[in-house]
Amino acid sequence: MKKKLVLFSLLMAQLICAQSYSRYVNPFIGTGGHGHTFPGATVPFGMVQLSPDTRIDGSWDGCSGYHYSDSVIYGFSHTHLNGTGVSDYGDIMLMPTMGTPSLSSKEYSSKFSHKNEKATAGFYSVRLDKNNIDVRLTTTKRVGYHEYTFNNAGSANIILDLNHRDKLLEGEVKIIDDRTVEVFRRSEAWALNQYIYARIEFSKPVKISRKEVNGKDENNHFTGTELALAFSASVKKGEKISVKVALSPTGYEGARKNMMAEGGAEDFDTVKKQAETVWDKELSKIEVTSEDKNKLSVFYTALYHVFSQPNINMDVDGRYRGRDNKLYTAKDFEYYTVFSLWDTFRAAHPLMTLIDRKRTADFINTFIKQFEQGGKLPVWELASNETECMIGYHAVSVIADAMSKGIKGFDYEKAYQASKSSAMQDIFGLNAYKQNTYISIDDEPESVSKTLEYAYDDWCIAQMANILGKKEDYRYFMKRSQGWKNLYNPKNGFMQPRKNGNWYEPFDPREVNNNYTEGNSWHYSYSVQQDIPGLIAAHGGKEKFEQFIDAIFAAPDTTTGRDQADITGLMGQYAQGNEPSHHIAYLYNFVDKPEKTDAKIKYILDHFYKNTPDGLIGNEDCGQMSAWYILSSLGIYAVTPGLPEWQTTTPYFDEVKIHLEDGTTRIITKNTAKTELKRLGFENVQPVKDLKYAQLTPSPVISADRVFDFSTKVEITPLSPHDKVYYMTMDESDANKRKTFIPYRGPVTVTTSTQIMAYAERNGEKSAVTRAQINRRPNYWDISVLSKATTQYTAGGKLALIDGIRGDINWRKGEWHGYQGQNFEAVIDFKSPQQITKLSSTYLQDSKAWILMPKKVEYYASMNGKDYILLETVTHDIDPKDEKVQTRDFATEILPTEARYLKVKAYHFGKLPEWHQGAGGEAYIFIDEISAR
Template structure:
């Protein structure tokens, strides 16, 4: 195993004197703009995030439940997500009111002023204007602590509304006595089946004075309420200035678990709990000491470090019980079980930061991954509350595992971790089947094909690093070869990662276009994602000078994207988008061509301008600590371009004069400019020693060869009328290489022929092709890939009166007559999409014909705003001027078509004539669904119609 090159210099062990770092934290940073953070009380990695909710609609900027631009609080709930792009949590909401209680959130909500609001690490307070109530909140790991001060006398209420925010699947409330209740809230949102048990304790007796219990289950037991619409109000007459204290303990497993967890706070001293929360934060924040006379810089740094420590969240009771991915209760033995793994974001910097300052939790995270693999069948992708959301792409758990292994972190089973990683890579989902077979993913195989190919290739390299450590030769060779698959989607002519369709490049191509071939980005933002083979990428661009020029072009381009509006793409410097993760490593790539001064310039600009001490102080989503981890590691000159690598480049300048890292071992690591120079020299020498060492881990037997890139087929389209010209391109063009192909149809043999010159095909067929190359007297082949071509069933043409969205063109107008049917996965590009308008088109049959039937195919994916048309009608004409209706369908009345159905599905609608009619022209009109209704998350937006094939018999 190769040694890990570490940048830090270790000094003698010293006892650290406690300092108050928590005072520098400003929880309001990121609560405005698009940061999606929350200001409420929590402790490091805690189960409880007790915070006000000013948003209940699940909107983009309401994902955390709070936005600084709001002035209305609906209540205080106990779970929140930090900086995500999808809404969830908001569990166990309490709201104090005065007077007659109500379960209408428009009535029990209250306005507030930011002038009367405070937030610090582990603490939040606000004055509710409506009834002049002062609210203070703090927490332990599993218990939220409320203090309500009623500044007027009268009837005080505490509203418990289980229908707050996401959908309630099952609500249960049991009143144990006048000071204690138990709650189960089982809900559905991003996490499809989330369990939260709670024990709520009041410091004074309260009476139930109002109940909302609809769709209830008849329990026949006094004091027990079960329903899918459930709320209770608890009341007491209070004097002016009287306080009511509330403790809420959470558990993912049971009422018993919540009761056990309530022992974290066995008293009613609010200030003591607040002080203990600050102590916990100081313990974690003290792991990195920076000194500065600039108070804003200190606040930005320690708030960033704070944000990296808000998740993952502990997800087990005090006795180690947790809810597994199989929805069963298990006990964690020898580790702590966590949840909230935003791995597509956090593998880049947050988890590498944890490997530096929190090795124990890193081990716990990986043990959690392994248990999720054992209990759920696979490693987490984006796990939330024991649910796999399958949000984002890749299998980036393997990056976290590989990074820990190469850094020598122990405490988990390396063999089991490798087994789980390999299992993730060998599945046949999300384009992996095509990726394994062809060496890349095509538009025909899966949406976001470019991004998935690139991220799978990096993950495969991570698995290869594990195999190397474990002396698994065959697996090492296999995954190292797969890690080179990025070359199959790199266009050597244009210098971009490009989507492929039917064996060739998809056209037209605009590197600025945000579309369904990329994940939250465009080709500019993905064309530099080869962290596992940066030297190979530089050579593909033509060498260091051309690579530098390409980076310059990206940073200096117009800061404007084309195509789909993508709210994640923010913080643009040219086409670099710091507000979204795929760009995060790019400024550091200048280091690899000896241009560290450009890295310094870009990094300093980002640090100075995209992180500020204001509510909109984050340029994009916090994304569970990744945005802030970039800041922390960049300040330390420790940003990991390739997690899992033992090589580190220390090129950007320090942002503070001196940084001290207090490690778990008790040692101090001091980072100064002078020490970095020494470390760099040592690291370079160590790297040379590794490269020249005669000691190897095993006898490889042969050198791992780069993959042989697949050739590219060139044709005008996938379908044709009479004949179609076919040719092949190959880049890079190796000496003595040959392209071999075969045409598979009813008349051809399956023998591969050598490609000499372009040729025509005149019937539907499949063409298989690959590249052959002789190296060192050995024959090497690229993957054999296929392209399928269809001869159109007729010579019809079409005149589309509507205007389709350029993102959803299906190859142009002829795509509606090509005989190729789109699938439920509309993101693959076979459908035409029309928004804010009806669909109207006229098909020219070229001559008058007898007509029997008319059909058209439509798609629905309600979550993506695509809904079936409400009405469909067909017309015929002989002169293309005067049209006669021949049949219609009132689709809105179809009982089997539910606009609320969130599944993606297709339907064919048509009209069969009772009597034959003759005509040359057929008109199709489909009425758009219109404005999205209130029940839809995009209420008020305009629906799409998605149409594919029009069939006339």
């Protein structure tokens, strides 16, 4: 009987895979708009992404190398990123041409037309108009296959340009014979130190017809940082030249082994068919039924995008390059790269726990090795580099989710220790977060987002600790996970930044600024995935929280503050085009209004995902945008990864079949009970004990003028009216005195520069100490600023320029005035004539952020405020290309001069030059402190 069941299961599996799900895939979805996807050939989780490059300028909408609005192809490279927000990859570029070869990208590039372009799962083709060349591309995991048909007779060229796209740090080309070339490329872009090796094999003999080499050039061995070669051969009309390119992260030997294992086929169509078969197998894990072919294309392209990364990053023998740049061999798991974890922890990785538990374990084994080799879990890892992009330590979410769902195949203890270590470091505001359980503007930029995401990650670590029986760690991290309470303003219901112990004002929840990551307070005020009941209680119950969810959808659909291209797909202030909003519509389930979840989810599915090049409402972000679609269309979503349950909605398709790894099949229809969906795929849930932990007492708010003239009133307010507050003041005269906290009974008047410290207490649980430094002004000058500061960069007002408080190089903390596209000009009124001999004003440069030193600074003096004389002009020698973040004091000594008014004029850099990524945009001037003595 068992044999019959096994045979039946195998037969069913073969029948499932025999269906062509790949035919529904449209790789052009997301190549237009802001989707940032690529249309070229790849296989599931493959090392090779062989695709055309239409963008070589590093532009935002060219992050993948291709944009559907373009009409010129520069070449076909073998690595591409799927929907990221930063540009990289484009390694080992080949381009076929005819005639006299050129190594200039302007010369070897070619026009093309979309009508002569085709893309399917694992295949891409296009006609290059310039020389009438037909190009076909397909791939295995590690080998890219090119087929060039030269429709005219003559001299055919294949250009190899190692300077394509990112910066070449080190290049090497070795000619093995007239059909074989080995290539090494070490480059720098988003990932600062990328290694890739390749073995290129031509189907016919070729010879070098042109070269550009600025290093070694002898015995068919070339090196340098400027390195390009043209390989040529005579062709007849209609003749084909095939090229195979095997990649390796480890070395030439790895590339040779990969070629031997995957590059043996000589027939292009055979490899193309193999790629389709592999895609059909992966895509068959979920079968959906619909009469609407566009819906099928959107669904299976979404699944295709999810399976396009992470990418296998080891050779066929298991060798890989570790985070420490040393070579290792993976045993009993596959090693991967491209972990966009800030995005993908929300839906892409939870989806994988449902349909690919084995690969989920491999991802976590990769995390563990990266921790062992690099000192911490990946944040945004790319090509064995940690880019430190985005925030949080969301690898812990992936680990906790897998552990809670009983996924095996990795060492739970090692994974836990790596998670705990990553949470205990003193980087990116974690030191302040550990001490205070929240981050303020004074500590770190993007303070609200970091606090909220650290809090969720700590909850994930607590779940691991619970599974492993680590009671004290569980209690510690559960308390840390409540840090959100310190930023929840009970007066308005928003997550509001704090600065110098107080709420940051002025506050506009629609404002996109440096206190949030790619968002605003609307987007982040629902980001308490680990404690939705606690958030509901803070709002005053389900009815009020429902009103708060309603409010984000009813708010005006425009943001204020900084222009943030990532914020798209707005429904009120809800932004489907960026990840922080992705769980919000499901929160209606928590207030017993599932019909509202159903309505919002259906609207998004209907309107924001289309079978067109601009069919994604925002960046694909390595599969997250598509994973949201897949899960939501199935009727499920993981609001809280790490908790083994789904939130539910009405399934989008009439029928869905999910084929699980254990051989079972789950069928979902629109009539499937939501209770059944809620536990979908959770048979092996890890049992945990319900342990008690302390409730966090939030820190009180200290309200006072940060800078005052003669005296100021200090008020201290607990975030819960039931908390008791204790405080202490310290001024210069108290430096050597022993002081203690005393009960706060009402406002305190302060007349000297003073530090105030306060904490709240509830049921014996003390909050962290809130600290505020208030300063008596060092002068009584006035200042008139004649330029208009950018709204984001006012440092609290004009007096910040003369208050004696200097900002540091971390300008995102908000201590600097910023002026874009204009000169800075201000007049200081000393109120009475003063003799001055020294003048200074301080400026900042962060070239990548468009902030450049002024060309020059002029100082003028006047007695009447009308007639000014030039005292001094100060220049500098800082290169605008210098990307080091730095400050410069434009100081000068002058002959004793009596004046009542001092005018400072700083001349802005102007438009950003061609070499700058923001070429054509207006540079900023950032100024902080002006002084005169």
